Amino acid sequence: MIMHIVYMCSHSVRKRVIECNCGIPMVEQICKVIPNSQSGAGLEYKGEFVCSSAEHHHNEAEQDHRTLYFWRNQGKGMMRVKRDWIIPPIRVSENSRYVPEDLVQIKSDKTFSGEVIYKLEGPGVDQEPKNLFEIDDKTGVIRSKRPLDREQYSSFTLKAFALSPSGERLENPTTIEIVVLDQNDNKPVFTQKQFFGSVSEFSVPGTLVMSVLATDADDPMTENAALGFSIIGQDSIPPNAVNKTMFGINNQTGAIYTRDVGLDREVVKEFKLKLRVADMWGDGLHSDAVAIISVSDINNHAPQFRPASYSMKALENRNNIEIGRVSVTDRDDPGTGNWEAKYTISNDPYGNFAIQTDPVTNQGIMTVVKPLDYEVKREHNLILTVENVNPLSSKAPNLPLSSAAVLVTVVNENEAPYFKENPIRIEVPENEEPGKLLKSNIALDPDHSELRFQISKDPEGWLDIDRDTGNIFLRRSLNMKSPHVKNNIYSAVIKVTDAGGVSASATVNIILEETNDFPPQVRPLSRFLCTGDSRATPGLLMTAVDEDRPPHAAPFSFLITDSLSLNWTVNKVN
Numbered sequence: 044m045i046m047h048i049v050y051m052c053s054h055s056v057r058k059r060v061i062e063c064n065c066g067i068p069m070v071e072q073i074c075k076v077i078p079n080s081q082s083g084a085g086l087e088y089k090g091e092f093v094c095s096s097a098e099h100h101h102n103e104a105e106q107d108h109r110t111l112y113f114w115r116n117q118g119k120g121m122m123r124v125k126r127d128w129i130i131p132p133i134r135v136s137e138n139s140r141y142v143p144e145d146l147v148q149i150k151s152d153k154t155f156s157g158e159v160i161y162k163l164e165g166p167g168v169d170q171e172p173k174n175l176f177e178i179d180d181k182t183g184v185i186r187s188k189r190p191l192d193r194e195q196y197s198s199f200t201l202k203a204f205a206l207s208p209s210g211e212r213l214e215n216p217t218t219i220e221i222v223v224l225d226q227n228d229n230k231p232v233f234t235q236k237q238f239f240g241s242v243s244e245f246s247v248p249g250t251l252v253m254s255v256l257a258t259d260a261d262d263p264m265t266e267n268a269a270l271g272f273s274i275i276g277q278d279s280i281p282p283n284a285v286n287k288t289m290f291g292i293n294n295q296t297g298a299i300y301t302r303d304v305g306l307d308r309e310v311v312k313e314f315k316l317k318l319r320v321a322d323m324w325g326d327g328l329h330s331d332a333v334a335i336i337s338v339s340d341i342n343n344h345a346p347q348f349r350p351a352s353y354s355m356k357a358l359e360n361r362n363n364i365e366i367g368r369v370s371v372t373d374r375d376d377p378g379t380g381n382w383e384a385k386y387t388i389s390n391d392p393y394g395n396f397a398i399q400t401d402p403v404t405n406q407g408i409m410t411v412v413k414p415l416d417y418e419v420k421r422e423h424n425l426i427l428t429v430e431n432v433n434p435l436s437s438k439a440p441n442l443p444l445s446s447a448a449v450l451v452t453v454v455n456e457n458e459a460p461y462f463k464e465n466p467i468r469i470e471v472p473e474n475e476e477p478g479k480l481l482k483s484n485i486a487l488d489p490d491h492s493e494l495r496f497q498i499s500k501d502p503e504g505w506l507d508i509d510r511d512t513g514n515i516f517l518r519r520s521l522n523m524k525s526p527h528v529k530n531n532i533y534s535a536v537i538k539v540t541d542a543g544g545v546s547a548s549a550t551v552n553i554i555l556e557e558t559n560d561f562p563p564q565v566r567p568l569s570r571f572l573c574t575g576d577s578r579a580t581p582g583l584l585m586t587a588v589d590e591d592r593p594p595h596a597a598p599f600s601f602l603i604t605d606s607l608s609l610n611w612t613v614n615k616v617n
Contacts, residue, residue: 132222133222134224136226137190137226138192139187157207160180160208161183163177166196167199172195174188175189183203183205193224194229197223198221203216203217203218231329233332241339242301243339243341245343245438247304248303250301252336266322268322269322270297270322270324272297272318273318274316277289277314277315277317278314278315279314280312285314287303294325306338340382341381342375342439346371346372346445348370348429350447352449354450355367357415359415359454359458360415368406368409370407377405379433383400386398387429397409407427409451422451424451425450426448427447458488459541460546463485466552467515469553476517477517477518478517478518479516483515485537486513492542493542494541496537497540499538499548500534500536502535503527505517505518505521531554534551536548536549536550561595563587563596566588582614584616601613
């Protein structure tokens with residue numbers, strides 16, 4: 044049994060390991076095995092290559108159909124050994140215009156009186172994607188029916204059969220490998236239309252900024268997908284702020300880097316680069332994209348007070364109020380830690396002042412956090428320093444912190460007079476004589492103003508007050524039974540007013556001390572007792588009342604005078 048295998052080479056195939064002298068690639072189609080007569084042992088393998096182009100061979104009859112034989116030397120001549128088909132991969136270019144295109148021809152040389160029927164199975168034939176390949180069942184020629192697309196299917200594995208008309212297999216099935224060769228039919232595409240990156244100002248040349256990516260659907264093992272990156276345009280914001288080429292790009296990796304000095308955010312805030320990627324190492328199909336690079340701020344400018352001295356006024360006895368603002372300038376990026384100011388106050392031993400930063404204007408807001416006293420200190424000389432929230436860059440000038448002087452003048456306020464105690468507590472015996480001085484030196488004025496006193500509330504009219512001194516006197520006798528006495532306490536209200544009309548009030552609580560000024564009264568005052576009554580008489584039941592309050596009232600002690608003690612006795616009932 045012998046199989047013939049004839050390969051058809053294609054003009055669209057660009058590369059082969061061996062080429063014919065007509066310039067058309069060849070495939071190894073026949074291998075002969077010849078005995079090695081010199082060594083007397085082993086076999087020698089030789090391969091021959093045939094070109095099947097139309098220019099080289101005009102028809103199938105003119106091709107030198109070679110066969111593959113295996114021989115075994117058993118001492119009695121040569122004997123053919125059974126073998127299977129071994130076919131190298133068949134390479135077919137995608138997008139071929141020569142369709143249908145003959146790819147390879149298989150033949151069986153097995154002795155058979157009837158015809159041989161060839162059959163092909165697999166993806167591209169009777170499996171998806173169907174109808175890409177077919178085989179001539181009589182000649183064994185395998186051909187492509189439609190142009191192939193490597194980006195969809197890069198290879199096909201088919202099975203070829205040689206059958207008798209009855210369906211009997213004449214040969215073992217062979218595997219046909221079809222490899223689709225790539226054409227440069229896909230341009231590379233950036234993964235984004237716009238790329239965004241940033242770079243710190245004053246970065247040295249060679250600083251990596253960002254990397255851009257692109258893809259190509261062609262065969263990554265060929266130059267069709269070998270990408271080359273380039274920058275084809277540079278714009279700055281504001282326009283024409285920089286004329287130098289500030290950025291470069293790695294041709295192979297797409298890494299964008301700085302290539303010149305002079306990046307200054309105060310001069311240019313942003314760059315817009317037009318990028319290009321092309322296959323064939325930059326010489327083939329191409330597409331474009333944009334890279335937007337922001338120049339990020341570094342803290343290379345320290346804040347400076349403008350102006351460097353301030354005068355403010357603050358009312359005494361007030362706290363948590365704003366008394367003024369200080370201003371600084373900073374050329375760094377507003378709203379960032381490189382721009383935001385941080386203020387410090389010195390020469391404030393008692394911590395009367397505080398300063399906070401306005402997040403919008405960056406001004407320092409001065410406030411009084413502990414009340415000031417005009418009578419104690421009328422002026423405060425403060426020193427302010429300022430720095431940024433973020434530390435200064437090493438590229439900033441080495442200068443001392445900016446400072447400013449603030450003079451705070453305390454404004455005198457007509458402060459209200461105040462009572463030394465409130466309520467004012469006075470203990471008085473209930474039988475105290477009118478005219479008695481009850482309290483003196485009861486109020487003060489912070490501004491040392493003249494004071495005027497008056498009684499605002501005195502329901503019983505028991506009190507009197509000196510208008511100038513504020514001395515409180517007892518005007519009338521006290522009465523513990525007054526409805527305005529609650530729990531032995533009588534309350535009144537007095538008022539003090541300074542020369543400016545500012546006043547204050549206080550409650551006066553008179554605590555009445557109980558005295559034993561009412562004797563108890565026996566009840567009943569009289570009663571009859573009949574001694575001749577036949578019934579036993581226990582005696583008289585007596586009690587007593589007292590207008591005083593405890594402890595000068597009940598319990599009572601009952602006594603009988605000496606003159607009556609002979610006939611009468613007193614017994615305690617309860």
